[in-house]
Amino acid sequence: MLYHLYELNQAALTPARAAADAYRLLFRNPLNPAAYTPMGRSAAAVLELFERTTRRYKKPEWGIKSIEVGGRKVAVHERTLISKPFCNLVHFERNVSAWRRRRDPKVLVVAPLAGHYPTLLRGTVRDLLPDHEVYVTEWQDARFVPRAAGPFDLDDYIDYIIDFLRFFRGNVHIMAVCQPTVPVFAAVSLMEGMNDPAVPRSMILMAGPIDTRENPTAVNEFAKGRSLNWFRHNVITQVPWPYPGMMRLVYPGFLQLSGFMGMNLDRHITAHRELFHNLIRGDGDSADKHREFYDEFLAVMDLTAEFYLQTIETVFLEHRLPKGTMVHRNKRVDPAQIQRVGLMTVEGEKDDISGLGQTKAAQDLCKSLPSNMREHYVQAGVGHYGVFNGKRFRAEIAPRIRDFIKTHQRRRGIWARAFGLAA
Structure with a gap:
């Protein structure tokens, strides 16, 4: 009701x-x-x-019509490459030469599915576009997805990420902002465990809850102080008529x-x-x-009830990923399998949603990753949103991400040529 x-x-x-x-x-x-x-x-x-x-308020528009590339203004067009019931893969296509498109690294930005629309990352996308081919996961509002499309939980989310990565056949860098750090980290771990050639060249995890036991924030304490049944009985409700998702259970x-x-x-x-x-x-x-x-x-x-509850249980109540007990479709998620994917973690000094150390925990879980394929950065003076948006992101964080991506673009290219694979 x-x-x-x-x-x-x-x-x-x-x-x-x-x-x-x-x-x-x-x-x-x-x-x-x-x-x-x-x-x-x-x-x-x-x-x-x-x-x-x-x-x-309705879903905002991206509104990125043009950017400056190499000192000149170029047009930008949104193009949907893959359409799934709960998410579209959108390419921000720049009107640049074919040579530049091939040269610039591809970056898949995984937007949060945590209540706000993906357009919350508008500034992030705009700041990446001058030097990268940018793709974004555009999650759909659950109240507009008919029940006939079926359920959508954390396992489905991970499947979506794996499908999108396979679309690029290994020629992509993946960036997860906040909530998706856990499913992206899990997806890459699973792909490495399968020796999947489509693993990304690098992975950038930003301000996410990899291990919420580290410096717990008010958000973490609120979740920890309640049972899963409390969330199920107090925040889950049905989508009413006349929405297409009528009678779907959601976290509104x-x-x-x-x-x-x-x-x-x-x-x-x-x-x-x-x-x-x-x-x-x-x-x-x-x-x-x-x-x-x-x-x-x-x-x-709105978020589907099954996705929301599974996330609460897996990430905030039972901490399954850092404890090594997280399972995806009966297969254990083991970050120690990651060996080929460069890892960068980024945190904000004043983050009151994902506390300091929660994202860095991914570094400790990647036990098999060489030290020269890792980087951790803490941005002084910024809160949660400042990690991926605003002046400090543009001036201090984005250049470090750009350099990290370039390094691993070259490294994978050398590795691929040495083994006779496509770079």
């Missing part, structure tokens, strides 16, 4: 939102004398805040958003208060920055 009550509330607020938006436009109309008065600007600001805080995005907001409630309240004052002052640039951030932050998607 929880989801049905939420939808009922959204429907009940629709007329009020429409009225608020109409009156907001009235008070901002340059032909209305009240638009130039403090009272008119205050009224418009209040109405905008009401409309924005009660709206259900609006509950995840409540958790996100609750972690830093004072900060969000302050941000909206500043928006109110900026609107009154006419500070359009600051107001636009607020809108841009919250249009992304407040857009959330």
Whole structure:
């Protein structure tokens, strides 16, 4: 009933939102004398805040139309290469020469399936595009996937990653941001155990929960303090009519958003208060920055119940990966099998979601990997989102990732030529 009550509330607020938006436009109309008065600007600001805080945000667009490559502006087009019920593999195709496309390393960015849309990595993708052929996993909102498509759990997620890697036949570097560090690490471990030639050239794990026993955060403590049955009975609900996924059991995005907001409630309240004052002052640039951030932050998607519960149990409650007890379709996941894939781990000094050491734990689990194929980096002064987005990522983290990828692009090429394989 929880989801049905939420939808009922959204429907009940629709007329009020429409009225608020109409009156907001009235008070901002340059032909209305009240638009130039403090009272008119205050009224418009209040109405905008009401409309924005009660709206259900849709999936944002990537909006990457062009980038600068080699000193010139080139167009970028999104192209879906593989379409699966719960995820599409999307290529950000740059309008560059065929020679450049062959030369630049291919990078598969695995976006989080943790409540936000993959577009949360827009800045990450944009910063990688000048020097790489970038591909992204575009996860689908579970409420729009019909029940006929079947279930989707953590095992299916790992299968998707393996399928996508095999599409590149070994000529790719894989980057996992936050949540997917565990399934990506598991997928590469399984492929190495099978001696699969399609393993990636390198693997970059960023701000992820490989071992949540290391420096547990408030998120980790919340999960650890509850049983799996608590999560099953308190946060799982059915998708209501008229969504295509009607009657599918999900962990709804609006509950995840409540958790996100609750972690830093004072900060969000302050941000909206500043928006109110900026609107009154006419500070359009600051107001636009607020809108841009919250249009992304407040857009959330549903996760299938089986995926969410299996992740909670495997990663946060039983720590199966670091303990060596994680199993994928009756096969044990053994990171010690990794020998051919370069490993880079990246953490943020002030990360309050994946604490320091949680991602670095992957380094200790790769017992067979030579030291010259490893790198660990901690970015000073950044929190969780700063690890993969923003000025510090662009200026300090991205160049290190670029150099690491180039090193392993060359290393695999030499290794492949020596054994007579395709580079």
